[in-house]
Amino acid sequence: MTLTYGKYGGRFVPETLIPALDELETGWREAQADPSFAADLDHLGRTYAGRPTPLTRTSRFATAKRRALHLKREDLLHTGAHKLNNALGQAVLAQRLGKRRIVAETGAGQHGVATATVCAKFGLECVVYMGSEDMRRQRPNVERMHLLGAQVRPVEFGTRTLKEATSEAIRDWITNVETTHYLIGSAVGPHPYPEIVHELQAVIGREAREQFVAAEGRLPEVVVACVGGGSNAIGIFSAFIDDAEVRLLGVEAAGAASLGTGRAAVLHGARSSVLADEDGQILDAHSISAGLDYPGVGPEHASLRDSGRAQYVHATDDEALAAFRDLTRLEGIIPALEPAHALARARELDDEYVLVCLSGRGDKDLAEVLART
Numbered sequence: 001m002t003l004t005y006g007k008y009g010g011r012f013v014p015e016t017l018i019p020a021l022d023e024l025e026t027g028w029r030e031a032q033a034d035p036s037f038a039a040d041l042d043h044l045g046r047t048y049a050g051r052p053t054p055l056t057r058t059s060r061f062a063t064a065k066r067r068a069l070h071l072k073r074e075d076l077l078h079t080g081a082h083k084l085n086n087a088l089g090q091a092v093l094a095q096r097l098g099k100r101r102i103v104a105e106t107g108a109g110q111h112g113v114a115t116a117t118v119c120a121k122f123g124l125e126c127v128v129y130m131g132s133e134d135m136r137r138q139r140p141n142v143e144r145m146h147l148l149g150a151q152v153r154p155v156e157f158g159t160r161t162l163k164e165a166t167s168e169a170i171r172d173w174i175t176n177v178e179t180t181h182y183l184i185g186s187a188v189g190p191h192p193y194p195e196i197v198h199e200l201q202a203v204i205g206r207e208a209r210e211q212f213v214a215a216e217g218r219l220p221e222v223v224v225a226c227v228g229g230g231s232n233a234i235g236i237f238s239a240f241i242d243d244a245e246v247r248l249l250g251v252e253a254a255g256a257a258s259l260g261t262g263r264a265a266v267l268h269g270a271r272s273s274v275l276a277d278e279d280g281q282i283l284d285a286h287s288i289s290a291g292l293d294y295p296g297v298g299p300e301h302a303s304l305r306d307s308g309r310a311q312y313v314h315a316t317d318d319e320a321l322a323a324f325r326d327l328t329r330l331e332g333i334i335p336a337l338e339p340a341h342a343l344a345r346a347r348e349l350d351d352e353y354v355l356v357c358l359s360g361r362g363d364k365d366l367a368e369v370l371a372r373t
């Protein structure tokens, strides 16, 4: 087993999936070598998705001491979260591979909506697996997926959240691998998925770096992002990994801190840092935000943690809710509950120059937040 991120990554999948992963890797390398792939994505980003997204300097949310806390506004991307960057790229890739059926998993529903959106745009069949607990708490996104023509299949076992939805999506893929592309929604899964998602989300970091330098004449001291599977975080971190003076801070949900309290184990096709017992049995996660409520994380983050290049901390449900309310009232921006975790830690920092990835908007979370107030 060749691992791809130090002792993490790899492919821990049934034999039947290896040819599909090989085909995907070949298709991905060819796409990367073909300038028309990048040009197509750039064009779609500008004319369909709303790239570049702006950078907003907060004025009231940051404490008086801090001069520059900037938000990278992925909440303003079409469909309301960073997930579209990845869904668009993988949909273009799937078509290059001749696949007309897409299967996906979703937690917060943002990846499901992004996938349903690109399938509508390109005329692809779309099946999205979603835990029934997540369908309850992210109702508006379920309705959006239906409107977009996707089939949303409820998953009723276990915690009825993202972990089980991912298992079901993988089962579907194994059964229909000839016709189907598995459009995974985060920087997780077997090789080459974490690399593909990293590259497709790297646009966040490229833009943010340029915008921050234009605004402040320097790099941020620290870049902060929430971490579920880790795609928005790796997207924004990627542009700063070589800048040793820029700290990278990932924020997990306290009840789903795969990097904070996890151990090396295999989940959903890759080895990473996972909430698991001594025998490698996966433990249940909990978070108010469906998008962070997952016991695993992308292997690249486990490697960045071990090398010390990035630090990972956590925020509780209550801290995220407080940051959600404050950003809403003080800046006129309603964030998703996922990036509210990043905001909760970012606002406590002593640094003057802070960049936060505001990965999505909070419309989907209103019922959940109102129920808690």
Ligand SMILES: Cc1ncc(COP(=O)(O)O)c(C=O)c1O
Pocket: 081, 082, 107, 108, 109, 110, 111, 185, 186, 187, 226, 227, 228, 229, 230, 231, 232, 233, 290, 291, 292, 336, 338, 339, 359, 360, 361
């Ligand atoms: C707005 C938003 N941010 C963050 C996440 C967490 O995912 P990731 O860690 O892959 O960015 C989600 C997941 O659904 C989300 O909807």
